[in-house]
Amino acid sequence: MLVNLLVFNLVRHVTDLQVVRASVIATVVAIVFNYVGFRYFAYRDRDKSGRTRELVLFLLFSAVGLVIENGVLYVATYGFDWNSPLQNNIFKFVGIGVATLFRFWSYRTWVFRALPPGEAVADAEAAPERERDERSRAGQRVP
Structure with a gap:
């Protein structure tokens, strides 16, 4: 979450990209950090066979999370015209929270499976x- 929010705000302040585009970039960077963190730290004791399958599922579920996370920001920004920097960060945070619930369930259930x-x-x-x-x-x- 920290990487996601930091990159989001950095991209927003350094570039002229639209809010959701900056958010997508931040989410992709966070996905890379998440895989490394999950595979080599949080779930290092889990089944390591089938890394290709694991990575494909991780990217698939991460992409769904990206859509959820940035969908919340998109609706807030373009649907309700809540587009101040504070509002952008609030809805980015809410989107991260909703997507995190989905990702936690999917990663634990399908990607980083426990050994029998x-x-x-x-x-x-x-x-x-x-x-x-x-x-x-x-x-x-x-x-």
Whole structure:
């Protein structure tokens, strides 16, 4: 959310782009940050097989979130003529909130799926051996 709002306001102040176009740029930048954050931090323990499928679903659900988020801003700006900088930020924030609810559900349900219980246990038990093999291949001393 912070990246999204910062980029949105930066683009609005530095360029002459219309509000929704600036918002779309900010949302795309935030989507890139979100993928990195989710894959390598929040859901790093989730199933890592099928990265192509994961990325396609992530981008699909992110695009739906982009439409939701910027649709709220579009309606407020062009439908109700609420177009001051404060109003733009308020409705950008509201749009982010609504889209975040959708994205959270879809990412957790469809994109970053949990490993089945049996696989999760087997994966955890195999982790030390995998680490030892990786160190051995890298030429590091293996205890």
